[in-house]
Amino acid sequence: MLIRLDLESNEPIYIQLRNQVVEGIAKKQLHPGEALPSVRSLAADIGINLHTVNKAYQQLKQEGFILIHRQKGVVINPDGVPQADEAYMNQLKFKLHPLISESISRGLSEKEFLEVCSDIFSDFNKGGEKYE
Amino acid sequence: MLIRLDLESNEPIYIQLRNQVVEGIAKKQLHPGEALPSVRSLAADIGINLHTVNKAYQQLKQEGFILIHRQKGVVINPDGVPQADEAYMNQLKFKLHPLISESISRGLSEKEFLEVCSDIFSDFNKGGEKYE
Amino acid sequence: MLIRLDLESNEPIYIQLRNQVVEGIAKKQLHPGEALPSVRSLAADIGINLHTVNKAYQQLKQEGFILIHRQKGVVINPDGVPQADEAYMNQLKFKLHPLISESISRGLSEKEFLEVCSDIFSDFNKGGEKYE
Amino acid sequence: MLIRLDLESNEPIYIQLRNQVVEGIAKKQLHPGEALPSVRSLAADIGINLHTVNKAYQQLKQEGFILIHRQKGVVINPDGVPQADEAYMNQLKFKLHPLISESISRGLSEKEFLEVCSDIFSDFNKGGEKYE
DNA sequence: GTGGTCTAGACCACG
DNA sequence: GTGGTCTAGACCACT
Numbered sequence: 406m407l408i409r410l411d412l413e414s415n416e417p418i419y420i421q422l423r424n425q426v427v428e429g430i431a432k433k434q435l436h437p438g439e440a441l442p443s444v445r446s447l448a449a450d451i452g453i454n455l456h457t458v459n460k461a462y463q464q465l466k467q468e469g470f471i472l473i474h475r476q477k478g479v480v481i482n483p484d485g486v487p488q489a490d491e492a493y494m495n496q497l498k499f500k501l502h503p504l505i506s507e508s509i510s511r512g513l514s515e516k517e518f519l520e521v522c523s524d525i526f527s528d529f530n531k532g533g534e535k536y537e
Numbered sequence: 538m539l540i541r542l543d544l545e546s547n548e549p550i551y552i553q554l555r556n557q558v559v560e561g562i563a564k565k566q567l568h569p570g571e572a573l574p575s576v577r578s579l580a581a582d583i584g585i586n587l588h589t590v591n592k593a594y595q596q597l598k599q600e601g602f603i604l605i606h607r608q609k610g611v612v613i614n615p616d617g618v619p620q621a622d623e624a625y626m627n628q629l630k631f632k633l634h635p636l637i638s639e640s641i642s643r644g645l646s647e648k649e650f651l652e653v654c655s656d657i658f659s660d661f662n663k664g665g666e667k668y669e
Numbered sequence: 670m671l672i673r674l675d676l677e678s679n680e681p682i683y684i685q686l687r688n689q690v691v692e693g694i695a696k697k698q699l700h701p702g703e704a705l706p707s708v709r710s711l712a713a714d715i716g717i718n719l720h721t722v723n724k725a726y727q728q729l730k731q732e733g734f735i736l737i738h739r740q741k742g743v744v745i746n747p748d749g750v751p752q753a754d755e756a757y758m759n760q761l762k763f764k765l766h767p768l769i770s771e772s773i774s775r776g777l778s779e780k781e782f783l784e785v786c787s788d789i790f791s792d793f794n795k796g797g798e799k800y801e
Numbered sequence: 802m803l804i805r806l807d808l809e810s811n812e813p814i815y816i817q818l819r820n821q822v823v824e825g826i827a828k829k830q831l832h833p834g835e836a837l838p839s840v841r842s843l844a845a846d847i848g849i850n851l852h853t854v855n856k857a858y859q860q861l862k863q864e865g866f867i868l869i870h871r872q873k874g875v876v877i878n879p880d881g882v883p884q885a886d887e888a889y890m891n892q893l894k895f896k897l898h899p900l901i902s903e904s905i906s907r908g909l910s911e912k913e914f915l916e917v918c919s920d921i922f923s924d925f926n927k928g929g930e931k932y933e
Numbered sequence: 934g935t936g937g938t939c940t941a942g943a944c945c946a947c948g
Numbered sequence: 949g950t951g952g953t954c955t956a957g958a959c960c961a962c963t
Binding site: 720740 | 937938939940941946947948
Binding site: 688692694695696734750751758761762764765766767769770772774776777779785786787788789793 | 882
């Protein structure tokens with residue numbers, strides 16, 4: 406899977422990396438049980454420090470997306486990703502709130518906003534990046 | 538207008554403050570031309586550092602939400618808030634992308650996601666918190 | 670509060686440190702809302718690296734024992750420590766199991782084992798180290 | 802005897818294996834003088850590395866639970882397991898201490914804690930798993 | 934070769 | 949001055 410990072414972004418690298426893995430799962434480029442690169446090799450590949458990769462992996466582990474075997478390395482959780490629960494829904498609303506609030510203040514209608522969301526969903530369903 | 542801050546959040550206080558002002562505009566609790574408290578008085582009111590309030594105001598000014606006159610004080614932009622342009626739409630998509638990607642990976646359907654958004658829009662339209 | 674670490678132990682330093690804080694809470698030497706030393710000062714005090722202290726603090730935060738304010742520093746969770754739930758009880762049993770299994774195989778009776786536990790409880794109730 | 806290993810646990814496999822043997826002794830599924838599988842066959846049976854089984858056996862030997870004869874193979878110590886001595890009692894207290902300290906901080910009473918222990922003892926006395 | 938731990942030192946955002 | 953992030957390099961346990 407291709408990993409895209411913006412080293413100049415305010416977004417911490419380990420967060421970007423974490424998001425890329427989640428995105429890979431969402432796009433079905435990464436499947437339950439599938440192995441991920443080792444901390445060291447991924448760090449070397451994308452030219453960042455292994456601790457940064459490790460931090461991303463630790464967070465993904467803590468969130469239930471991946472398992473880390475001490476020796477065998479890292480795999481996507483074979484039992485599938487933890488499904489959205491109430492805690493996640495609250496977190497999601499909390500993150501959406503300021504985005505929607507600013508959109509309204511800038512004159513975007515609900516319809517327009519939902520279309521933007523739908524467009525993004527389409528990107529995932531089409532699996533446009535499946536063959537990278 | 539009531540300002541709600543969570544001093545224990547990871548979200549920087551100046552960002553929370555900025556978001557609260559934007560939310561006030563979205564809820565029509567703050568109108569174009571309306572005066573905002575001075576940096577000093579607001580800082581005293583909510584018990585935070587002067588610099589923090591200033592940083593929030595500077596960002597709001599830079600984004601075109603407010604005007605800061607050295608003498609006359611701070612007012613909501615009388616010409617109205619800058620409408621969503623292409624740059625904003627891109628930024629919006631950029632912020633929505635990881636939220637949607639995680640939602641998909643957690644098994645949320647597009648329909649469910651859009652409903653969450655609609656629910657949040659409803660909160661704004663009802664103006665439920667207008668009189669706080 | 671006095672922190673005792675064995676730098677030669679197999680037990681990782683950050684785990685020992687985490688345990689010492691939990692012990693401080695159990696002994697009521699640390700109270701809800703009370704401030705803990707900053708990462709840097711504690712690291713300097715006990716002569717270890719600040720990242721090691723940080724790792725302990727991060728785990729304590731994740732477990733709900735402490736709050737970490739970006740600027741104000743670290744405090745014991747003012748709302749009190751999260752109470753034992755089912756997950757904790759299972760974890761506790763899981764950790765006790767091998768201890769009890771070995772004790773039985775070494776000929777310790779249940780009564781003797783429970784006495785050992787009671788003795789340790791007494792140490793806490795007497796608050797023997799309250800004035801360190 | 803059934804060996805249960807969690808290859809995805811943080812607990813090293815050789816420790817888990819060692820604990821399972823001790824548990825077998827505690828449950829009287831393994832008796833003094835009884836033969837254990839050879840390193841090779843056990844490793845093959847449970848599908849783990851030779852070295853790992855060997856490490857577990859070496860530790861059990863060092864602790865006095867088993868004897869390893871180069872030719873005759875591996876047997877549970879015919880003289881019985883070494884009984885709890887002062888060193889063991891200290892080690893036990895040392896391991897119980899953080900468990901009890903966390904339990905107290907989470908609001909568990911001494912009575913509740915001792916009941917958890919008793920429950921685990923019951924599992925052994927009933928020998929519920931003797932025939933697996 | 935894998936992840937886990939620890940150290941050392943640097944820069945940044947925040948208040 | 950606080951924690952957050954990132955880098956670099958080292959040693960260890962496990963398999």
